[in-house]
Amino acid sequence: MFLSILILVAGLAILVKGADLLVDGASSMAKKLKIPYIVIGLVIVAFGTSFPELMINILASARGNTDLAIGNVIGSNITNLALILGIAAAIYPLTIKAGTTWKEIPLAFLAVALMFFMANDIWLDKTSQNILTRTDGIALIAFFIIFLYYTYGVSKLKESAKDNVPVYKSRRTAIMIIGGIIGLGLGGELTVRSATHIAEIAGLSEALIGLTIVAIGTSLPELAASVVAALKRNPDIAVGNIVGSNIFNIFWVLGLSSVIRPIAFSPSLNADIGIALILTCLLFIFMFIGKRRILKRWQGIGFLIIYVAYLAFVIIRG
Secondary structure, eight states: OHHHHHHHHHHHHHHHHHHHHHHHHHHHHHHHTTOOHHHIIIIIIHHHTTHHHHHHHHHHHHTTOHHHHHHHHHHHHHIIIIIIHHHHHHHSOEEOOHHIIIIIHHHHHHHHHHHHHHHOHHHHHOOSSOEEOHHHHHHHHHHHHHHHHHHHHHHHHSOOOOOOOOOOOHHHHHHHHHHHHHHHHHHHHHHHHHHHHHHHHHTOOHHHHIIIIIHHHHTHHHHHHHHHHHHTTOHHHHHHHHHHHHHHIIIIIIHHHHHHSOEEOOGGGHHHHHHHHHHHHHHHHHTTSSSTTEEOHHHHHHHHHHHHHHHHHHHHHO
């Protein structure tokens, strides 16, 4: 059991480092090829923060660990909102742009709502099993393409002179890309295998492991980026990173996972989807309490309290 926990921690660390290496190497290569910075930021960096969740879900879905796959997505979204935004706002009040308030937060809510309706076939369609089908996955990816188009349009309107992408020598760039891919594969495999083994030994559900340990581990890139952004008084990055990641997780990660292999859905996870919906609604409502479009310290602390209560609920439920 202890060995499995060590392997899980090592797997998550390798996974996160692999994503970091791949993003840096791919960004360097793109810069050398004179690809526009907004494309680097949109395609490479934005995808990069979701690489850990994507790798976990691809491997878990391929191995038939569907509770782990869908639990990872839901858990990561809850962790992003309640834990990471909570910590960032508690460090420094976060000013949120009008576009994020009126477009991206509602789109994040739509993503969670779509996941709920697509996953509850027994309740809605009177079928014998709840399952995210390949058709559902294609629909989610279609929404993801629309989101990319919107994000690209917004990016073109922004000042793109701030280009902080480092350029490395060709050999180092190649090593970083290859090392990142290997790290993602190895870290993902270690994480899925060890998480499944821990669940079996401890008598815990795969969903519980996915909602807690794996979700927190795969959200480490977002946590690091948002905390640093808050410390540097750069709230746009802190908030945009979280909301964008939640949209990516459902439309892209869950969509692609269910296209690879249809994902069975446990009705017990509806409570967790409900928490994700409530947190997204709260984030939107908080934008209009007191000074508008600012996530205040007390609201961030409120998110942290909700997260602790949620963890207690998940652990008690088993």
